[in-house]
Structures are given as structure tokens and as C-alpha cells.
Amino acid sequence: MSRLAGIRVLIVEDEPVVAMCLEDMLMALGCSVIGPAGRLAEGLALARDAQADAAVLDINLAGERSDTIAAALRARGIPFVFASGYGNAPAGFEEGVPLLGKPYREADLAAALERVLA
């Protein structure tokens, strides 16, 4: 069993198929999944209320930057990992937050989460 077993992970990802994929990966790692949220408002609500231990946050949600969600997560002390289809971090990208490139690899996902949870 991975060290991530039992961790509750919030998924904010607007691409349904990708979200499903991420969901499956996290479940395989023994995590329980909150979401996935595909829209900014939905993600923000979960970030403020959900009992999450960590989050995987897509930077771009149907054309909107997810910075407010990141702020909400940080406010609650919930560590998170950015996910992005862009090759490199966009302007204003927060230092110190791991960037998970798409398509995901389960090992990278696990490593990133372990890092932020450490």
C-alpha cells in the first residue's frame, strides 16, 4: 500500500476524461477522491469546504485561471499540486508548488503529492 493510502485528494480538472483518469490513478494509490470539479465555482466551493488532505489543481479551467482556488487552498493549509497541459509554468505561477505535466504518470503524481504532504 502506498504512503498515500487514505489521503483525501480534491481533483479540480475540467476535462472529464482526464479527471476520470486522475481519479482512477488516485484510487489505485489508495486515496479517496473529492470531486472532480470541472468548473471554477465548483472547485472554489470544494476548496473552501471539503475535508481534503491535498489537491490536484488544473491551472486552466475552461479558459479561467484557477488562482483563486489555489489561494483558498493555501488559506486552509491544504497542500496542492498544479496540473497543466502547458509545457512550462505560466506567468504568476506560484513558487514552490510542484507542476504536474499532462499527460500524467502515476509515479509523478504520487511523488508530487508525497512532496507536498511531507
Place this chain on the structure above:
Amino acid sequence: MASSEYSEEPAADPLPGDEPRPSGEDEFRLIADSAPVPIWVTRLDRTRSFVNRAYLDFLGVDYPAALVFDWRTIIHPDDRDRIVAESIAGEAGLQTFTLEGRYRRGDGSWRWLRSVSQPRRDARGRHIGFIGVAHDVTEAKEAELALREREAQLSAFVNQATAGFAQTDLSGRFTLVNDRFCAISGWTRAELLNRTMQSITHPDDLGRNQKLFDRAIRERVPFVLEKRYVRSDGEIVWVNNSVAVLRRETGEPYGVLAVTIDVTDRRANEMALRKSEESIRLAVECAGMATWELDLASMSGVWSANRFDLLGLERHPAGEGSVDDWLARVHPDDREAVRAAAFGCFDDSSPFTIEYRIHRADTGEERWLQSHGSCIEQGEERARRFVGVSFDVTTRKRAEQELRASEARFRTIFEQANDYLITCDLDHRITSVNPALLAALGYAEDQLVGRSIGDFMDADQFAQSREMLRRKLIEGGTTRHTIRVRSSDGRELVWEVNSQLTSDEEDGTVTGLHAIARDVTEAKRFEAHQRLLIDELNHRVKNTLAIVQGIAQQTFRNEEDMAAARAAFEGRLAALSEAHNLLTREHWSPVSMARIISDAVAPHGGGEGRFLLDGPDLALAPKTAISLALAVHELATNAVKHGALSVAEGAVTIRWSRDADRLLLEWTERGGPPVRHPERRGFGTRMIERGLAAELSGSVTIHFDPEGLRCTVEAPIPSAAA
């Protein structure tokens, strides 16, 4: 003149004037009175006992006055002291003594007298006085003085500085030389007096000199000769000698006199002048300048040899050439102008400078000549000469034409270039701009020229420009940089500027800089857009790969039938690909919902009327369209495998509508085999119920109705802008 024969004199002491004359001496008296010179007899006390008639005549007084006359009062002031002193000395010496000096006659005139006084003695030999006689030596004295003066003049003349004088005997031996001659010849007087003129004459000049010398003595003709002396230090001196033969009164020659002038400098000047003239002539010829002179009477004159060459004519042996010879060679189009200029000069002496074409007589080649002509007035007689100089300026003319053409080309480039051309001085003041630049900035030329380029850009950009100039001044070369400038309406334009320094052609000093600029505002914008597009493409590819990854993961997760799984995967990829095709065709702008659905079901078509699509034409965002396409694909696949389309009679109706801001969609299968609830929910169901629902932020439900599968969608009207 002493008169010692009159030695007897009475010893009495008569009073002056009334003393009876010595009667025994009547004869002496008679003789003395008839003598033409003054004679006097004195006693020991210096009083006179006798004076003769000439004495009285000289003083202009009577006898008694003459006996007591103080002769010292008539001595010339310049002589007085000397004569009185000599007189006292002479008397004291008791010897015959002579005095000479000027005395004033009774008539006031000054006369030179030479007096001789001799002691008188009595019979016993006692000294009793003096007897004196005075000769008038005025004429002789004046002649002597005149001679002395002349000698002094001659001496001064002979020794004066400019001319040397040398006298030789008939063999040429020096007998007399002045200081100047010594200085000129470079020999001392002592050396010269032991030498002959032949010994110091330059060997090359001696033969001619000797011939003239001999002939002068023989035929008594003077001569003038320019020749060289060899100085004692070996140096050469050029002299001009004017030589005359000296003759005695008898006519016999006894010597030769030469007046010598040093002409070394003049010879050097002449030589220099000749050289200079030669140099000028050579220079004129080398410069290809042909000269001509014209005599108005004959309308012909003398041409320099190269003037014939210039015109391609045969050289005339005497150099004769006429105005017509010249005009004949002039290009017909230029001939009248040339003729007018030349004859204008001939008529009223106005000088001319003309440039014209000729055709060479020999080759027929066209050449350009430049000619200057002017008139030289020869004094009062109006004998005017015309002189001129011509030279070939073809090369220069062609260069000028070339330059004009080049300037025209440059001007055209400058005026018509799309690029912006600008020149500035070293203080960044604009000195010229081309029309393209004016148009780009929206200013008139006078609004730009003379102003600083800093007026047309922000401070940081001006600082950058200054830095570029500074770098060029140090390193030279060309700089290339991108700079932002401001147009008259405040727009910011991005220019790429290539600039380099301009320098003075003559001395190479830097005068300013010129720059070629190109507007890269659009290019920069395009570049940024490109970058965005590439980033976006990258994003999409990554996203698509993530989707493919998701599909693959879902498809192969639990599937045991690999062939079926592969077929399913291929079908899903095909659906994804089809959706992408549509989006690409539509440039990733919103696409028609009907179109997405019909494309998604098309591969499963199976014949006419199997799918019925019915709904308003709504636009879907690309992302939503993909999710819808994948969901419809899953529904269609299921219909073909298990549902209505698995039998020939079955059909599917896809009907959608909008109700205010809600989208309602219903997938209804009819005519298929009885529907059974599936044992497990696979990717398809998940994609439809969760994926599409999430995508649409709505609800999607699959109803396994026995008469046919039904799927309902209720969601907000999708935002096409997403």
C-alpha cells in the same frame, strides 16, 4: 722764399710811421716794391721796419699802418692757433721757418699764404730780426685739396661694398684690388697681388676670357663677361666683369681694370626660374593640358603639341593651328556655344571657361574637353594675344554623370523606400527623413527635421539610442536594435533600426549617423501571437494526449477481451479524431451541435433513417463539443452492439430543445431488442453520465427502458465562449 742777400739793416730804432726809410737802400726798396709777393722786415722787438707795396696791397692799409698791423688778426680761425704757435717756435729757433695758412686780404677774401721767415744778422753777426716773404699759394692749395677730395671719392668708390675693383698689368697680374673684390673672389689682398686673374678664373671660362682680354689690349675695346672665379676654398662664384684697358697719356696700355659684380644669386635665381618654368611646362603637359596662342589678325596661332594630340590631329611641325581647325572638331550640338564663348573673348576680352564635346579626328571618339581662354593686353598698341588651355575632362564628366545617376538612384530609393530612412547629427538632431518615415509617424518634414529623435520616443528608448551611438563611436560598425517610437497620434510603434556612422569623405571625421528602420510592430505582434498559438497548440496536444491516456486507461482497465478492447479503443480514438477534424475545420471556434452529433453517429450509420436528429442549431465550445462527441460515440456504439441498431428495424431519435436558458436533450432508441440493465458500468456509461454531465454542468441520465434505451440531458445552455 728766403732773401738772405738782404742782410744789412740799420740798427736805429725809429718810431713807426715817421722813421725815415733807409735811404741807402733805395735800390733794395725799389726792387722790393716791384716784387709781386709781400715782403717784410722786422726788428728784434717784432716791430716791422719795412714792408713792401705788395704787403700794403694785401692788407689794404697805408705804410705807417702796415708797420704796426697785427697780422694775427687776419689769420683764419681754423689756422690761427697753429700758425701763432709755429711762428713763436720758429722765431725762437733763430732758423729759417715756414708758415702756411689762410689769411684775410684787405678786400675780405681768404688766401692761402706760404711765408718764409729768415733771421737777419748785423755785420758783427748779431741777430737783429727777421725778413719774411709770403707767397700766395691759394690756387695750388685749392688744386691740392680738390685732388685730395677726388682721391677720397675715388677711394670711397673703389672700396664701396657692391662692386669689386681689380687692376692688373697686361699679363693679368693683380696690381690693385679693393676689399669687395677680395670678398667676391674669395682671396685675400696679399694672395691676389701674388696671382694672376687667369689663376683664379674657372678653367672652363678661361679660354674665352683670355681671348677677350687680349683683344681688349690689342684693339682697346672694353668688354663685359660673365664668368666664374674659383675661390680659395674651392667654391665657385659667378661674376659679371666690366673690363676696360688703362692707358697712359701717350696711349700706351699699361693695365686692365675690371669692375666685378657677384651674380651668383642672380644666376641661381635664373636657374631656379628656368627650372620652375620647365617644371610648369612639364606639369602642364603631364596634366594633359594643351595650350594655344592666337593672333587675331590671322586667326591662327601656335598650339602645344599635345593640343593636336587632344583633338586627334596630326602635329603641325611649327605648331600652327587655327580656330577653325579647333571648331571643326567640336561636337555639332556644342559648336555654336563654343564659338560664341571664344569670339566673345576675342571681341571684348572677356575670359571664358567652357566644357564641350569633341569628336577626335583620328578615332572619331567622343571626348569632353574643358577650355579656358583669356586675353593678354600688350600695352598701348592694342596688339592683343589670346591664350588658352584645354584639357580632357571625359573621365570627370563620366564620373559626374555616374554620380548624378547614382544620386538619382539613391534619391529614388530614399523617396520610395518602404523602409524608413533617417539621418541625424551627433547630437541626435534629425537632418533628413524620407517620406515613408513621415507617413509612418504622421508628421510633416518640417516637424521632424532639426528636432531631437528623443522627442519621438520615451526616455528609456532614447537612452538606448544614445547608448547605441556611443558604442558605434567607440567600436564603429553597424548596430541593430529594436526601439519603440511614438507616432503623432501617440501610438507606440516598434521599429527595428540598423544604423551606422556617416563620415566626411575628405578627412574621415564622423559627422553623424544614418539609419534604416523597419516597422516590426505587426511582426512583433504576430510573433507574440505565434508564441501564444504554439503554447496553445502545445496545451491542446498535451490535453488531447491526456484524454487519449484517459480513454486508454479506461478502455483497457478491466477488459479481458483484448481484441474487443482494441476495437473499442480505436472507435473512441476515431470519435475523438473526428471531433478534432471538425474543430480544426472550424478553427477551434464554436461549432454546431447538430454537426457534432451527426459526425459522431455517422460511422455507426448503417443506413437511411436510422438516426433522426432534431433540434435548434446551438453553438458549442470546442471542449464541450469533444465531450459531447465522445458521449454520443459511446451511446451509438452501445446502440449498435446491444441496442436499437443491433437489428435492422431499430432507429435512434436524438431530439434537443432549449427551454429558456436550459438545454434539454433526449436520445431515444426504438425497435431494438428488449433492453436489459447492464451488469457493470464501463467507460461508456461513466463518460456519458459523469463526463458529459461534468462538462455541461448539468445532469445526464441513462434510462434502461425495456422498449429502448433512453438518455436525457438537462443542462444550462452551454456557453460557446468557453
